[in-house]
Amino acid sequence: xxxxxxxxxxxxxxxxxxxxxxxxxxxxxxxxxxxxxxxxxxxxxxxxxxxxxxxxxxxxxxxxxxxxxxxxxxxxxxxxxxxxxxxxxxxxxxxxxxxxxxxxxxxxxxxxxxxxxxxxxxxxxxxxxxxxxxxxxxxxxxxxxxxxxxxxxxxxxxxxxxxxxxxxxxxxxxxxxxxxxxxxxxxxxxxxxxxxxxxxxxxxxxxxxxxxxxxxxxxxxxxxxxxxxxxxxxxxxxxxxxxxxxxxxxxxxxxxxxxxxxxxxxxxxxxxxxxxxxxxxxxxxxxxxxxxxxxxxxxxxxxxxxxxxxxxxxxxxxxxxxxxxxxxxxxxxxxxxxxxxxxxxxxxxxxxxxxxxxxxxxxxxxxxxxxxxxxxxxxxxxxxxxxxxxxxxxxxxxxxxxxxxxxxxxxxxxxxxxxxxxxxxxxxxxxxxxxxxxxxxxxxxxxxxxxxxxxxxxxxxxxxxxxxxxxxxxxxxxxxxxxxxxxxxxxxxxxxxxxxxxxxxxxxxxxxxxxxxxxxxxxxxxxxxxxxxxxxxxxxxxxxxxxxxxxxxxxxxxxxxxxxxxxxxxxxxxxxxxxxxxxxxxxxxxxxxxxxxxxxxxxxxxxxxxxxxxxxxxxxxxxxxxxxxxxxxxxxxxxxxxxxxxxxxxxxxxxxxxxxxxxxxxxxxxxxxxxxxxxxxxxxxxxxxxxxxxxxxxxxxxxxxxxxxxxxxxxxxxx
Numbered sequence: 019x020x021x022x023x024x025x026x027x028x029x030x031x032x033x034x035x036x037x038x039x040x041x042x043x044x045x046x047x048x049x050x051x052x053x054x055x056x057x058x059x060x061x062x063x064x065x066x067x068x069x070x071x072x073x074x075x076x077x078x079x080x081x082x083x084x085x086x087x088x089x090x091x092x093x094x095x096x097x098x099x100x101x102x103x104x105x106x107x108x109x110x111x112x113x114x115x116x117x118x119x120x121x122x123x124x125x126x127x128x129x130x131x132x133x134x135x136x137x138x139x140x141x142x143x144x145x146x147x148x149x150x151x152x153x154x155x156x157x158x159x160x161x162x163x164x165x166x167x168x169x170x171x172x173x174x175x176x177x178x179x180x181x182x183x184x185x186x187x188x189x190x191x192x193x194x195x196x197x198x199x200x201x202x203x204x205x206x207x208x209x210x211x212x213x214x215x216x217x218x219x220x221x222x223x224x225x226x227x228x229x230x231x232x233x234x235x236x237x238x239x240x241x242x243x244x245x246x247x248x249x250x251x252x253x254x255x256x257x258x259x260x261x262x263x264x265x266x267x268x269x270x271x272x273x274x275x276x277x278x279x280x281x282x283x284x285x286x287x288x289x290x291x292x293x294x295x296x297x298x299x300x301x302x303x304x305x306x307x308x309x310x311x312x313x314x315x316x317x318x319x320x321x322x323x324x325x326x327x328x329x330x331x332x333x334x335x336x337x338x339x340x341x342x343x344x345x346x347x348x349x350x351x352x353x354x355x356x357x358x359x360x361x362x363x364x365x366x367x368x369x370x371x372x373x374x375x376x377x378x379x380x381x382x383x384x385x386x387x388x389x390x391x392x393x394x395x396x397x398x399x400x401x402x403x404x405x406x407x408x409x410x411x412x413x414x415x416x417x418x419x420x421x422x423x424x425x426x427x428x429x430x431x432x433x434x435x436x437x438x439x440x441x442x443x444x445x446x447x448x449x450x451x452x453x454x455x456x457x458x459x460x461x462x463x464x465x466x467x468x469x470x471x472x473x474x475x476x477x478x479x480x481x482x483x484x485x486x487x488x489x490x491x492x493x494x495x496x497x498x499x500x501x502x503x504x505x506x507x508x509x510x511x512x513x514x515x516x517x518x519x520x521x522x523x524x525x526x527x528x529x530x531x532x533x534x535x536x537x538x539x540x541x542x543x544x545x546x547x548x549x550x551x552x553x554x555x556x557x558x559x560x561x562x563x564x565x566x567x568x569x570x571x572x573x574x575x576x577x578x579x580x581x582x583x584x585x586x587x588x589x590x591x592x593x594x595x596x597x598x599x600x601x602x603x604x605x606x607x608x609x610x611x612x613x614x615x616x617x618x619x620x621x622x623x624x625x626x627x628x629x630x631x632x633x634x635x636x637x638x639x640x641x642x643x644x645x646x647x648x649x650x651x652x653x654x655x656x657x658x659x660x661x662x663x664x665x666x667x668x669x670x671x672x673x674x675x676x677x678x679x680x681x682x683x684x685x686x687x688x689x690x691x692x693x694x695x696x697x698x699x700x701x702x703x704x705x706x707x708x709x710x711x712x713x714x715x716x717x718x719x720x721x722x723x724x725x726x727x728x729x730x731x732x733x734x735x736x737x
Contacts, residue, residue, distance in 0.1 A: 045107040046099050049509060049652035051480050052446050054375040054413055060105040063087065063472040065366070065405065065439040067373040067413050070108045071351050075343045075367040076116050077435045082363070084330055084339045086117045089471040102505030103475040115472070116340065139256050140177040140220060147172055149297070150212070153241035159205035168209050175213070177220030208237050212246060219249065224257040241297075244289075248298040251285035254278045255305060255312075262312055271314050279313040290334070300336035311349045316358040319350055324361035355381075356388060362399040365392060369406050373413040383414055401426075405440050412443065418450035433468050438476075445480060449650075454488040465500050475503055479652065482506045486655045492519050497528055506652065507533060512540050513653035517553060517660070524560060532579070535568070539580035546585070546601060546621070547630070548661030551609035558602055561585060587624055595728050596686050598623050613672060615679035619686060622666030622703075626690075665704030667694050674716070681724060688720040689729035695737040713737065 045059035053060060053068025061073045079085050092101040096110065106115060154160060154168045215230035231253065234246035258278035264270055286302045286309070293299065303322075310319035323346045326337050337345065351368050359365040369392075372384035389410055396403035404424065411421035425444050430437050441464055448457035461481040468474055478501045485493045485501075494501045494510055501507060511523065511533070523529050523537040538560055545554035561582060562568075568582035589598030598604065598620035607617035624630075673679050673687035692713060694703035701707040717736035724730050 044099075045101075045109070047101055047105040047107070049105065049479065049506075050649050051442065051476075051483065052412075052649055054649060056371075056374055056376065058108045061108060061111055062105055063435060063438070063470075063476055064442055065370060065409070065436065067370050067409070069370070070111075070347075071367050071371050072343045072347045073108065073111055074370050075346065075351075075363065076111075076339065077439075078363045078366065079327075079339045079343065081434045081436055082327075084327075087115050087471040088117050089475065090114050097505075100505070102503050104472055104479060112340070139252070143175070143177050143220070146216065147175070149241065149245065150209075150216075153239065153245075154209060156241070157205060157209075157239055159203060159239075160209075161203070164203065164206045168206070168213070171210070171213055175217060175220075177217075205239060208234060208239060208242055212242055215246070215249065219253050219256070222256075222260075224253050227253045244293050244296050244298070247285065247289045247292065248296070248302055251282050251289055251302060251305065254282035254285055255309060258282055258309075259312055269312075271312060274312040276313060279309050283309050283313075295333060299334045303334040304336035307345070307349075316350060316354050320354065320359045320361065320364060323350060323364060327361065327363060356384065356392065360395055362396050362402055365395060366399075366402055366406060370409065373410055375413075384410065386410060386415065401440070402436060405436060405443070408440075408443060408447075412447060412450070418447045422447040422451065429463065429467055431467075433470060433473065435470070438468060438470070438473050442476065442480060445484075449484065449487070454484055458484050458488075462500070478503050478506055482510060483650050483652055486510060486514065486652065487650055489655075489658075491515055491658065492522070495519065495523055495526075495529070504530070504533070508536055509653040511537050514655055514657040514659065515540070516658035517541060517545070517550070519658070521557070521560075535580045535582065539582055539584075542582075542585050544659050544661070546605060547625070547664040548659060549608075549612065549664070550661055551605040551612070554605045555602065555609065558585065558605075584628055587628065589620060589624070594686075594689070596623065613676065615673045615676050615683045615687075618669040618673055619683060619690075621664060622669045622690065625664065625666050626703075663704070667691065667701060667703030667705035670694070670703070671705070682727065685720060685724035685727040685729050688716050688724070689727075689733055692716050692720070692733060692736050696735070697737060699737045710736075 048057055048060040050060070051062065051064070053066065055068060056070070057068050058070050061069045063077065065074050065077060076085065080087055089103055091103065092110070096107075101107070101110070150172050151169050154165050154172075157165075160168070211230045212234055215227045215234075218224070218227035218230065228250060231246040231250045234242050235250075237243045237246065255278070258275040260275065262270055262274040283306065286306050289296070289302050290299060296302075307319060307322045307326075310316075310322060323342065326335055326342055329335055330339075346364065351364070351371070354368060356365060356368055356372070359368060369384055369389065372381060374383075389406060393403060396406075404426070408421040408425045411417045411424070415421075422444065425440060425447065427441075427444060429441065433441075441460065445457045445460045445464075448454075448460065458481065461477055461484060465474060465477050465481070468477055482494055482501050485491055491510055491514060493499065494507060511520065515523075515537070520537045520541040524534050524541065526534070529537075538557075541557050542554065542561070544550065545557055565582040566586045568579045585601050587601050589600055589604070596619070598616075601624060604617050604620045604624065607614045608621065611617070670687040670691040674684055674691060676684075679687070691703075694701055695713055699710070713736045717733070720727075720730045720733065
């Protein structure tokens, strides 16, 4: 299985498409600096269209000193999917790399910073209970008996939320409850009225709740006066969103109650005006965002996000950088247009997403004219605007020379992520104009300067791409090479290193043991499966004496030993009654005659027995991917290793048509050819696939000409 995972990893490296399933962790990276389409599995610490919008926005937040990044090695699972430190999946960024705390340590769930759908109004029941009881005991107008009765009444309130059926309305309003005989204070009645309003609110009897709350707006009790105004806004908001979500929690904004939303906005603004330093100002300000989202007012919503972004220490701020980016992404940026935004950070994030080849959520690509109209909004962020212009020239206009002219080459002492993005873009533009030496000089100078998390690892990737696409892979493995990231070096070894470079790494005393083992595995694998049979016989002697113990069923990048035991295969008789010799004997036969029928069959059986199925048409030479306008992917440049990958499907065809092959060899080759399509009808032996009529002809030949063979007798179908 190890070798099969090698094929998987090679495929991942060569493919520009990322894959994921239901889990955010199920991702594979695309090792590139310039990604033109959205790729949640392959983000970089650069402002680039391919990043998730949350990553780009959070990088700008880091530059604004709202958060930090931390570079950590990928865990074992991520390593097995081919990850190093960069690129990183969105999940890795959110959970490991981006470092921030929720506001106050606990997110406010009702304002939607965590939940995309309708919020559970009962989440505030516990905190509301504590506030109510505290206000009761702070009131000097209540007797001890009244305080005790109010406290017990509040503790008994058990809201029917979260899908539980609401109980029927009580025959008499709770405000009519009788006080103890020894007192009948107005203050007691006010607190009981508030308790009745809270009960009605939680039970979705919003008219009754508003009636009781309105009667308390001029209360002489400070907490009742404030809380009643705040709760009036919440009541209108909850009324407004009763029909705004379907059964699965997805928004149906057109079904929100617009009248109730206007009332909620007015109530929250009145509360914020009357109580600018009140107990609930952060929540009220946050709930205004929900009002604007539900009422489909993107401009007002964007203004609120901008305010939150630039006032992190205000008492009215209720969202951490993490929560703010998550919420802005799901509720604003996914549908907003540039003309609806005024804040440079939010606008830049949206602009980058609109430079993707596939746009943002199907949106039209941003035009140069529309981008230039935004310049006044970036009056205090000119460097950011200049970067957006250059990015647009590369990603949308595909004019690398024009982009290069307008991009500053200055290298600051402290490199923000915007500075870093600008300089990396400059290096990529130099490569786009085929000035690889100038780009290489820039990468090397930046490696000595870039100190923030993940900048060094990104530059190592950029330099490795430069070496690969300028045909200097050996420089990556030079003793003084600054490229030290194991995942980067491993990809270049496995995909395109020449035989001599692989031998150089194997002999090097300075190379890590795992890297030398990877190089040896790759060398022997390609020698044998890319037709270098005489070289295989020489290189086989490099196997360690205990090679048979190197049989870990795990991917190279997990840190385990490569499967060197693969090459100690003895070729014993298989279940299909065909005997083969060892890999050395197979190589000897094919070295003397590359078309040797027995050698080809046994090399095919070796591939089959060890799950080395490359899939169809892998014999085609990899298409060169020049840097610049096209996306350069690490490991995707033409290989320096000679030969094309062995296909057992093509080998069986060769034997079946070889006049010198014995009847048994022909019969077995036909048998194997036909089984290449079992049981799905799709080819899993490599080479060119054939249609059903040709497979039927093989079957008839096997059943007629070689009818007495065990393989003809055992085969029933031709799929």
